[in-house]
Amino acid sequence: MTDAHSTDPATESFVAHRNLLFTVAYEMLGSAADAEDVLQETWLRWTGVDLEQVRDQRAYLVRITTRQALNRLRTLQRRRESYVGQWLPEPLLTAPDVAEDVELAESVSMAMMLVLETLTPTERAVFVLREVFDVGYDEIAAAVDKTPAAVRQIAHRARKHVEARRPRTTVSAREARAVVESFRRAIETRDPQDFLDLLAPEVVLLSDGGGIKRAALRPIVGSDKVTRFYLGGSLKAEVTVTTELTVVNGAPAIALLVDGELDGVMAMHVEGGRISGLYYVRNPEKLAHVTAETSLALR
Known part of the structure; x- marks a missing residue:
């Protein structure tokens, strides 16, 4: 972003939440390149939003990111069906503070990302938003176009699925x-x-x-x-x-x-x-x- 945009409220809000939005997209997609594309799409839509009508800018940005990531995830799943050999998430070189945050480190670990691959796109979105980012059911419902009651059921199903498969950390x-x-x-x-x-x-x-x-x-x-x-x-x-x-x-x-x-x-x-x-x-x-x-x- 240039200095000319430094006082633009939309830009400031997007930049302030960028790392969060990237993490949401990456955990949903398992691909850093696709997560970056989702952020670009989120930014383009965000610039057209009337901020005076937005009560919670973080929640609104997460909603846009989730919708774009869901659309891309459905396309990626079709591509992965023809992938040659094993498909693994795209690895990220992460800063030392990520390793120090146990919750964040577990959520982006290779082992956990592979567990997330076994969920349906909607289950993955709901699980990531609820269990990793602690987003409320109403906000998730708006992001995935479901009722809050349906989201609770999906979250329960996804949680049981992940718990049965998630890797256990037994060492420091x-x-x-x-x-x-x-x-x-x-x-x-x-x-x-x-x-x-x-x-x-x-x-x-x-x-x-x-x-x-x-x-x-x-x-x-x-x-x-x-x-x-x-x-x-x-x-x-x-x-x-x-x-x-x-x-x-x-x-x-x-x-x-x-x-x-x-x-x-x-x-x-x-x-x-x-x-x-x-x-x-x-x-x-x-x-x-x-x-x-x-x-x-x-x-």
């Missing part, structure tokens, strides 16, 4: 970081036993190459199979693999560089001191937001 952020750091060293030393010591017996690996980079087309389950996948195919000896510890979606993660170029980002879920979920994003079209921090907000 410090413990998780220590496990991720140990796994980073295991990747570089390529010692199979180091892998096996850090992976839970029933660890699940999901890898996303988008048909552009090599990736497993189906989930790989079990510490032995995951170890063989990395050491036998994913990270071949003839290339130089280096790693960097980073923070993705509010949790410690690993950036992998092959011959000095970013090859992918590996997020993970840690339970009981071991890695139970590995999420390896190699699709280059999804790596645009891992080189600069993305600001998120719940309020």
